[in-house]
Amino acid sequence: MAESSDNGPTVKTPFIGQSRLRVEDDRLLRGDARFVDDLDIPGALEVAFLRSQFAHARIDRIDIAAALESPGVVAVYDGNFVSGHIKPLLNAEELRVPPGIAALNPVNKLQPAPILATDEVNYVGQPVAMVIAESRYLAEDAVELIEVDYHELPAVMDPEAALLADAPLALLGEDNNVGVHVRHGVGDVDLALSSAAVVVEETFATQRYVCAPMEPRGLVARNDPFTEALTVWSTTQTPHRVRDHIAESIGISSDQVRVQSVDVGGGFGQKGILVVEELLIPFAARDLGRTVRWIADRYENLTADAHAREQIHHITLGADADGRLVAVRDNIIVNLGNRNMVGLVVPYNALCHLVGPYRAPNVDIETTGVLTNTTYTSPYRGAGRPEATFAMERAMDRLALELDLEPSELRRRNLITADEMPYRTGILDRRGVPQEYDSGDYPQMLDRAVEMIDLDSVRAAQATVSTGQSHDRSTTWRGIGFAMYLEMTGLGPFEGARAEVTPAGRIRLFTGAPSQGQGHRTVFPQILADALGVRPDQIDVVAGDTDTIPYGVGTIASRALVTAGNAAHQAGINLRARILEAAAEVLEANPADLDMADGIVSIAGSPSVELPLADLIRSIPKQLGGSGSDGLGETSYFQPPNYATASGVHAAVIDVEPSTGRVTIVDYVVVHEAGHIVNPMIADAQVVGGVGQGIGGILCEHMQYDDRGQPLASTFADYLMPVASMVPDIRMDEIVCPSPTNPLGVKGLGEGGAVGPPAAIANAVEDALRNAGRTDIVIASGPLSPSRVLDLLREERHPSP
Amino acid sequence: MTGTPSSVPGAISQAVPPPVSEPTARHQIRVTINGSDVAAEVESRLLLADFLRHRVGLTGTHLGCEQGSCGACTVLVDGAAVRSCLMLAPQVDGREIRTVESLAEPDGPLSVIQEAFTNQHGLQCGFCTPGFLCSLTAFAEEAEEDGRDISESDLDAQLDSSFCRCTGYVNIRRAAREAFGFDSGDTHG
Numbered sequence: 001m002a003e004s005s006d007n008g009p010t011v012k013t014p015f016i017g018q019s020r021l022r023v024e025d026d027r028l029l030r031g032d033a034r035f036v037d038d039l040d041i042p043g044a045l046e047v048a049f050l051r052s053q054f055a056h057a058r059i060d061r062i063d064i065a066a067a068l069e070s071p072g073v074v075a076v077y078d079g080n081f082v083s084g085h086i087k088p089l090l091n092a093e094e095l096r097v098p099p100g101i102a103a104l105n106p107v108n109k110l111q112p113a114p115i116l117a118t119d120e121v122n123y124v125g126q127p128v129a130m131v132i133a134e135s136r137y138l139a140e141d142a143v144e145l146i147e148v149d150y151h152e153l154p155a156v157m158d159p160e161a162a163l164l165a166d167a168p169l170a171l172l173g174e175d176n177n178v179g180v181h182v183r184h185g186v187g188d189v190d191l192a193l194s195s196a197a198v199v200v201e202e203t204f205a206t207q208r209y210v211c212a213p214m215e216p217r218g219l220v221a222r223n224d225p226f227t228e229a230l231t232v233w234s235t236t237q238t239p240h241r242v243r244d245h246i247a248e249s250i251g252i253s254s255d256q257v258r259v260q261s262v263d264v265g266g267g268f269g270q271k272g273i274l275v276v277e278e279l280l281i282p283f284a285a286r287d288l289g290r291t292v293r294w295i296a297d298r299y300e301n302l303t304a305d306a307h308a309r310e311q312i313h314h315i316t317l318g319a320d321a322d323g324r325l326v327a328v329r330d331n332i333i334v335n336l337g338n339r340n341m342v343g344l345v346v347p348y349n350a351l352c353h354l355v356g357p358y359r360a361p362n363v364d365i366e367t368t369g370v371l372t373n374t375t376y377t378s379p380y381r382g383a384g385r386p387e388a389t390f391a392m393e394r395a396m397d398r399l400a401l402e403l404d405l406e407p408s409e410l411r412r413r414n415l416i417t418a419d420e421m422p423y424r425t426g427i428l429d430r431r432g433v434p435q436e437y438d439s440g441d442y443p444q445m446l447d448r449a450v451e452m453i454d455l456d457s458v459r460a461a462q463a464t465v466s467t468g469q470s471h472d473r474s475t476t477w478r479g480i481g482f483a484m485y486l487e488m489t490g491l492g493p494f495e496g497a498r499a500e501v502t503p504a505g506r507i508r509l510f511t512g513a514p515s516q517g518q519g520h521r522t523v524f525p526q527i528l529a530d531a532l533g534v535r536p537d538q539i540d541v542v543a544g545d546t547d548t549i550p551y552g553v554g555t556i557a558s559r560a561l562v563t564a565g566n567a568a569h570q571a572g573i574n575l576r577a578r579i580l581e582a583a584a585e586v587l588e589a590n591p592a593d594l595d596m597a598d599g600i601v602s603i604a605g606s607p608s609v610e611l612p613l614a615d616l617i618r619s620i621p622k623q624l625g626g627s628g629s630d631g632l633g634e635t636s637y638f639q640p641p642n643y644a645t646a647s648g649v650h651a652a653v654i655d656v657e658p659s660t661g662r663v664t665i666v667d668y669v670v671v672h673e674a675g676h677i678v679n680p681m682i683a684d685a686q687v688v689g690g691v692g693q694g695i696g697g698i699l700c701e702h703m704q705y706d707d708r709g710q711p712l713a714s715t716f717a718d719y720l721m722p723v724a725s726m727v728p729d730i731r732m733d734e735i736v737c738p739s740p741t742n743p744l745g746v747k748g749l750g751e752g753g754a755v756g757p758p759a760a761i762a763n764a765v766e767d768a769l770r771n772a773g774r775t776d777i778v779i780a781s782g783p784l785s786p787s788r789v790l791d792l793l794r795e796e797r798h799p800s801p
Numbered sequence: 802m803t804g805t806p807s808s809v810p811g812a813i814s815q816a817v818p819p820p821v822s823e824p825t826a827r828h829q830i831r832v833t834i835n836g837s838d839v840a841a842e843v844e845s846r847l848l849l850a851d852f853l854r855h856r857v858g859l860t861g862t863h864l865g866c867e868q869g870s871c872g873a874c875t876v877l878v879d880g881a882a883v884r885s886c887l888m889l890a891p892q893v894d895g896r897e898i899r900t901v902e903s904l905a906e907p908d909g910p911l912s913v914i915q916e917a918f919t920n921q922h923g924l925q926c927g928f929c930t931p932g933f934l935c936s937l938t939a940f941a942e943e944a945e946e947d948g949r950d951i952s953e954s955d956l957d958a959q960l961d962s963s964f965c966r967c968t969g970y971v972n973i974r975r976a977a978r979e980a981f982g983f984d985s986g987d988t989h990g
Contacts, residue, residue, distance in 0.1 A: 025919040028927030029911055031861020031901035035928065038860035137846065214865045214873055214928040214966045265863070265928030266966050298866040517926030517967045681922050685972055689925060692969025716870030716964070724960035724970035729986055753969075 015526040015536055016744075019681035022522045023537075024515075033263045036218045036233050037295045044220065045074055047281065047294035048139035050129040050146045051304055052121035055373035055709020056155035056170065059119050059128070059148060066145040067131055072138030075288055076146070077130045077280070079116035086283050087249045088112030089276050093241060094342035100432020101344065106182035111171060111339040113376070115249075115276045120172055121150070122338035123375045124709055125304030130280055132292060155373035155709045159335040160312065162370045170371040171339055179340030180347050180369030186426035187362030189318075192327035196318030200398045205781040206387040206758065208310040208335065208703040209696075210302055210719060211380045213516070215265025217305055218295035219278060221285035229256045230282050235264045237272040238554030239544040240512050249279045250286065257282070261514035261544030268693070269379040270306050271516065272556040273342055302719050303711045307703050308380030310335035311350060313391030318362075323403045323410045325360045330391065332367040334384075337376040340369060346377070348430055349384030354392050355425065356486050357442040357647060358414040363427060373709045381693060381754040383557065385487055393483040393759035394779070397766065407763065408450050408482055415442040415484075418737070429488060429643065437486065437645040439737040440673055445649045446484065448733050449671040453651035455480065462771045476655040478666070479768025483650045483759035488643030489674075489748025490562030490741065497567035498549050499528055499575045500633030505599065505614025507532065507539040509571075512552015513564040514544025518750065519682045520560065524568050526678055527744065531572025532579075533596035534613075551637070558646070558748025561678065563638050566742045570636035578632055583611050586619045644739035644747035648672035650691070650756030654764040658772070661789035663699060663765055669731045670756070675739040675747035683749055688730045690753020696722030698758040698782040720785070758782055765789070816841035816856040830894035834859070835903035843890040849883075850874045852890035853900060861901040861931050865964065872963030875932040875939075876900045880946075882939035882962075901931035904938060914938060914980040921987055923976030925967035932963045937977060953983050 027033055064076040090112045097108050117128045129146050133139035154168035161167055162177040170177050193199055219234040230252075236242045239259040247254040264271070277294060285292040296305060311334050318327040332354075334347045347367040354365055400410040416423050418441040429435035458480045465477055498510040509528055513520065520543050525536035542548050543564075544555075553563070576596065583601040584591040593604045601611040620631055653667040670687055677683045700720035704712040713719035738745030766779045769792070777792050813831075816839055825844045832839050834857060843852055848867070853859045853876065862885055865873035869887040876885045877899040904912045914937050917923065924930040940959050944951050956977050965973060979985040 021919055022922065024927065025924060026911070028924055028930055029901075029915040029918055029934065030905055030907075031859070031931055033861070033927055035860075035863065037854070037864075040858065040860075137844075212966060214871065214926065214964065215863070263927065265926045268966070298868060298871075517924075517928075519925070685922050685925065685968060688969040688971045689967045690969070692971075693966070695969075715868045716866050717868065721871075721964050721966075722970075723964065724974060725957060727970045729971055729974070730969070 015529045016676065016678050018526065018679065020522060020526060020536065020679055022519050024519060024521050035215055035263045035265055036220055036235055039220055039233055039262065041220060041222065041291050044291040044293045045132050045134065045288070046136040046139055047292060048131050048136060048143045049127045050131070050143045052117065052124055052126040052128055054121055054150050054152055055124050055157070056153040057121050057150035058153055059117060059121060060151055061149040062129060063147040064129060067142040070138070070142035070145055072134035073131060073142045074134065074290070075132045075284065076142065077116065077284065079114060079118035079128065082115045082280065082283065083118055085250065086115045086279050088114055089249070089274060089279060091274050091342050094273065094345050097344065098432035100428050101182070101348070104182055104184050106344060107178055107180055108343050109179050109340050111179065113276055113339060113341070115279060122171055123373050124711055125375050127276060130284070132284055132288065157372050157374055157705045157707065157709050159310070159333050159370040159372055162372050163368070170373045174371070177371040178368060179336045179371050180344055182344060182348060182351065183366040184351060184427055185364035189327045189329050189362045189364040192362040193316065193318040196326050197321040198399065198402045199316060199318045200395060200402055201316045202395055202398055202778065203312065203314050203780060204391040204394045205312040206309045206390050207782055208307050209380060209701050210307050210703050211268040211270035212301060212719070212721065213266030213268055213270060216296035216298060216301035217271055217277070219281050220291060220293040221282040222291040223286045223289055229258060230286060232257065232259045232282050233262050234259055234278065235271050236261070236278065237267040237514070237516060237556050239514060239546050240552035241554060242274060242278055243546045245274050246279060246282045250283050258547045264514065264516040267516035267555070268381045269308065269383060269556065272554065273306060273378045275305070298716065299714050303714050304375060306378030307337065307375050308377050309387055309697070311387040315391045315395045317395050317399050319399055319403065323399070323405050323413050325358055325414050327362040328355050328360045330354055330365045332365065334367060334369045335372055335374065335377065336369040337372060337374045339371060339376060341376045342378060346379055346384040350388040352427060352429055352435055353385045353487065354388040356389065356392060357416055357484050359416055374705055381690060382751045385485060385751070385755045386694065386697070386758055389483060389485040389755050390759045390762065394762060397481070397763045408446060408455060411482065411484060412443060412446055415446065417443055436642060438642055438739050438741050440486065440645060440647045441735055441737055442484065442647060444735055445647065445671045445673060449482065449649040449651045449669055452669045452671065452731060452733060453480065453653060453667060458653055465772055473657070473659050475659065476657050477768040477772040478653065478655050479764040479766070479771060480651070480653050481760045481763025481767055483756040483763065485755040486645050486647035487558060487752050487755060488645050489558035490640045490644040491557035491559045492640050493553070494637045494639045495553055495559070495563030495567055496549055496551055496635060496637040497564055497571045498633060498635040499532070499568065499571040500631065501579065501613050501617045503617060505612055505617055507534055508542060509539055509568055510542045510549040511564045511568065512544065512549055513555045513560040516555060518555065518560065518686065519679070523561070523679050523682060524565065527565050528568045528572045531569050532576050534599040538599045558750045558752070561746050562640060562644050562742055562748050565678070565746055566744050567636045567638040569744050570638065571634045574634040574636060575632065578634060579616065582620055582632060583616055586616060587611060638742065640741055642741045644675060644741045646672065646674040646747040646749055646752055648752050648756055650760040652760040652764045654761060654768060656765060656768045656789060658793060661786035661793065663784050663789060665695065665728050665761070667731070668728050670753065671733045671735070672749065672752060673735045673737055674749040674752070676736060676745040677734070678746065684732055686750050687732065687753035690751060691730055691757055692722055692727045694754045694757025695727055695761065698761045698784055699726060700783050700785055702783050813838040813840050828891040828894070830891060832893045832895070833897040835899055845889065845891060847890040848886055849888040849890050849893055850885035853885060859900050859902055863928050863931060865929060871929070872936060873929045873932040875935040875963065877935055877939050880939065880942060882936045901934055904934055917976040917980035921972045921976035921979055921985055923968065923972045929963055929965045933973060936962050937980065941981070951981055953978065956981055
């Protein structure tokens, strides 16, 4: 960005674009962080939940009497009690259907979650009773003493089985197990497929994952007798939504609730939706007049917090003889878990990101969100895009095989070009308005990725491979795979920023978008400093404290930089004008002759005159009436007019060890595009962090249930997380296509890194197996763990279609 | 360093007493924590991590799984890296514990390893970071004691001892390489 918009002075931008080291680090490195569980609040009570052991059961009786007598117990709550005091949970914002989407006649059932179960439990892990005691140890002791009589009911875990006519109902009282359904497209897919030269039809699935941030969800609620208000310190990604929801659910004014973000140990989506515990803890704090703390343990995090990703895609691609797509059809099945918690978010994201960077004149996508007796699901980094990309990019590789084309060449033939931007796909985006990609250069990204990964060398090396299964440990089979994706970032409706000069002459920036590790205290000041004419180290950021900025949405959906960043930029421009006006009065000068750098106002041609902000703010008259008499502060809200569409290409070279089934990533390249980059060091690390999660997803992570709905992974010993040796040094390149949707020209990139790896690596593994003679193997899903790869290799060969 | 016991050598500070009615046996322990003597009454079942965090007030040690898998709660017990969620407080009677809070003086410069983590952007949320720092510190000290050279592959293997969900490990590896004198491979200068 060279210059600011019309309504501000010319602003140089030396700080945007710099890889500045993070101001967050010093505290975190010294052990001085303040995560929720680190808050030292004397007398805080602790919580343990009794959770359902059954996937589906009727509750006949709950007896909490013995638990109440247990040492150190202060209170025990059951569903019958709390249902009279707290409204059932609805993620109202996520469940809202925009008018344009409503015109598609979607199914979007409102299925409020009981705060604590009363007569029915629908998944293992559902909260049934809440014990509050002097310590977590004592609370857990008492949980053991609660007696519950369950009558087990038929349960269903498989989403496709749940759609069969005779399937048990996952949630009693519903007509069927469909929570969400929408079908949308453009053109005539049947007609296009009937005349297509090549048609591939496949089923690709993404298995169930857990976000599993290193810090599980938690919150502390304190009812302050002095203010008669609740203060809630929370790990949430969306403090304002939590504030409003607490107020609404327990029947108090939102003025009586302050939600404050502290250090948060990763979120990734799991902390971006509202859950019942976030209502129960504040309620108990008010009910008992005591501070109450609940920190989920890892068992709760893995089995009873949100899961994600489980989707099945029955996808059909049709192409002409040159490989140009003529039609895309997909029937997407999304496992929602026990109820419809977040509506169309993930299913529709999958729908409207499926075709991605390709031109496809005829599209027909049906997506069905299915209820099962598993824990509820949330968006997880990418929120439907990794799953859709897995299906589309696997299908593109199958199509390339049919056409005997290099997969990267097939992609190139179908890419929307930079000349076609802005590009309308013909379908509706998530807001229900025509989907329009704002900017990008997909062919250039692909060319760079092909060159960086050195496709020709990999193909040459493959030509020398010995085929057939080998039990020699030294034998490896090499493969290469690509995945392309795009992501419509910068979700609205808005985010705000308030910038003000403090009495000490520093700048404080308030915003509703807190950090869970993204470095907002470093990045937002780079933006604001440029707009204002101060140094980043003169700015302090307060993010996610609802008492300091009244409205906010939060840090989800690759939106914080686009929305809060642009709000901060505009607030800075406005505040700079206010500062210069005020300084002009003090200095008796023309505002046009004034400049500010490093927080010091100066007059052109009078180098001896310097007015630091600390002196200026002291000079502002505190007088009755009149604009500006309250000091120097400006608030701006940014409402994105359209999504800022970021994009990327991932290319992976892998080795498969046929004797063990082990997949090793030999080289991994990311070429991405996310508009102007504010802090390249942090931006790259966001992408790489996403890649790490994607690698975990395709190589090891799997949240499984047995056929009675018992989770088979409840610790990190059985939910396998990626470790350092699985992730190679990621080689990166980027192109810049500034977004015309916002003054900074930025795009979100928090999620993108996680979108590509499952498809790129699965494509590479299938390529390796095919090159070694196993042309019969189609990799339909992850994780590609050693045992799974060995199973694939052992499968009886069946003839290629 | 909020909640750190007195740093006067030889002084004994009393950790916060247990909450009411803990129905298990109690033990009197004396332990050296970050150079200070601490005396405490602890229950048999109290995790070392909970003792450090909630009784002594050293919250820099984080609990990521309480199952011994993730490594976030790693501290040094008599110089060895230990998962403090897998050790009970009574077991540290008479022993010497160091936590992340001890790696740099409160107002002093960061340690070489800490410095490398910030230089290489080796932390995002920072929740797992104390575990990596303590694990690498023990690793370096043990090698020095044994007069052993650390190879780059030794170092890479050591990094598998802890989980990080934010960074994808690449910058943690760069930080470790910088701290141990190898080429970090950093691309941001």
